[in-house]
Amino acid sequence: MRNKLRPYLTAFRVRALLETQYRGAALGGLITQAFFGLVYAYLYTAFFNGSDPAAQKATVTYVWLQQMFFRALFMSDGEMNNQIMTGSLAYVLCRPVDQHLYWISRNLAAQFVGVAMRAAPMLLLQLVVPQEVRMALPASPLAFAQFALSLLLGVFCVSQIHAIGLAFTMKTLDHRGLSSMLSLLLMTFSGNVVPLTLFPEGLQRLIRYQPFAQVLDAPIRMYQSGQPMDEWLLNLAVQLCWIAALWALGRWLWARQLRHVTIQGG
Numbered sequence: 108m109r110n111k112l113r114p115y116l117t118a119f120r121v122r123a124l125l126e127t128q129y130r131g132a133a134l135g136g137l138i139t140q141a142f143f144g145l146v147y148a149y150l151y152t153a154f155f156n157g158s159d160p161a162a163q164k165a166t167v168t169y170v171w172l173q174q175m176f177f178r179a180l181f182m183s184d185g186e187m188n189n190q191i192m193t194g195s196l197a198y199v200l201c202r203p204v205d206q207h208l209y210w211i212s213r214n215l216a217a218q219f220v221g222v223a224m225r226a227a228p229m230l231l232l233q234l235v236v237p238q239e240v241r242m243a244l245p246a247s248p249l250a251f252a253q254f255a256l257s258l259l260l261g262v263f264c265v266s267q268i269h270a271i272g273l274a275f276t277m278k279t280l281d282h283r284g285l286s287s288m289l290s291l292l293l294m295t296f297s298g299n300v301v302p303l304t305l306f307p308e309g310l311q312r313l314i315r316y317q318p319f320a321q322v323l324d325a326p327i328r329m330y331q332s333g334q335p336m337d338e339w340l341l342n343l344a345v346q347l348c349w350i351a352a353l354w355a356l357g358r359w360l361w362a363r364q365l366r367h368v369t370i371q372g373g
Contacts, residue, residue, distance in 0.1 A: 114204045115212040122216035126224075133224040136178065140225055141232055144174035148240035164243050165331055169302045171242040172327045175229045178221035179262050179322055180293050187213075187273055188282045196277070197370045207270060207361040214266050222262075243331070250333035257326040260346040264321045265293070267353030274360035277368055298324040318349045 147170040155163035187210060190196040200206065233241055245251035272289055276282040294300055296319035303314055303324045314320060315328075325342055328334075334342065 114202075115208055118209055118212040119216040122213040123220045126217050126220035133221070136221075137225050137228055140174040140177050141229060144171050144229070145236065145240065147174075148236075152239055166302055166305070167240055168242040168331060169298070169304060169327050171229070171233070172330060173299050173302070173323055175226040176222055176258065176323060176326075177299065178225055179218050179258070179265060180290075180297060180299060181218070181221060188276060191273075191276055191280060191282070194370050196368070200365070200368070206365060207358050210273060211266050211270050211357075214269050215262065218262050218266065245330050247333045250330055253334060253339055254326045254330035257321075257329050257342065257346065260343070260350065261322040261326055264318055264346060264350050264353065267350060267357050268293070268318065270357040271353065271360060274357065274364050277364045293319050293322070296320060297322045298327070304328070316345050318353065321346045321349055 148167045151166045151170060152163060155166070157163070190199055202209070245254065268289065272282070272285055275285050279285065296303075296314060296317055298304075298320065303311060303320060306314060315324060325346065329339070329342070
């Protein structure tokens with residue numbers, strides 16, 4: 108079993124090490140996320156204007172968690188896109204591995220390392236920002252454990268969406284249109300643009316269970332209020348069902364596309 112997983116663990120490790128080399132990009136992303144975190148926090152503080160301190164604190168916390176884990180939403184794999192568009196994909200397909208699992212392993216490494224390199228410094232930033240725009244602590248140790256597990260499943264969920272996008276890129280030979288559309292949907296319906304908790308209650312019942320919400324919105328809800336066992340299990344079941352469904356769709360698309368792959372340039 109270990110030997111079978113070795114190529115994918117190696118792909119994960121190599122991509123993780125590669126991600127740590129992009130310190131300038133990580134610093135730029137950290138500054139950007141910190142800036143937008145402060146802007147949104149002050150914006151929602153002015154919006155509530157002290158009328159509902161509990162909702163204000165919850166929204167500010169939601170915003171900071173959005174920015175800390177923004178990298179989990181990032182789905183672009185520049186190397187894969189370049190290989191598809193230049194034709195060097197032909198060399199990649201010679202590897203005796205499960206291509207679908209191989210590229211998911213690479214993408215997971217990029218997400219985990221990217222999150223770690225941004226989230227840790229932003230946690231330290233909370234020690235120096237003013238109290239009114241500082242995020243709250245988890246509701247309880249149980250709430251933090253629920254949050255961590257849900258965030259992990261959310262990252263797996265978005266990696267499946269990314270794999271599906273790569274399958275379509277192999278078909279269209281250009282990632283820009285689909286990537287832009289998926290990024291728009293993910294940013295909007297994950298709660299990154301406007302917290303989903305601010306949507307009308309009736310609409311929340313629909314949007315909180317769609318796949319994009321599983322990346323950030325579902326974990327943040329658990330962070331802010333530890334959920335009873337039945338509701339927590341329901342949320343986990345939703346995340347696992349989406350992972351399974353997207354995994355199955357992704358494998359089918361990859362298998363279909365690899366049988367009819369077009370190599371750019373001849």
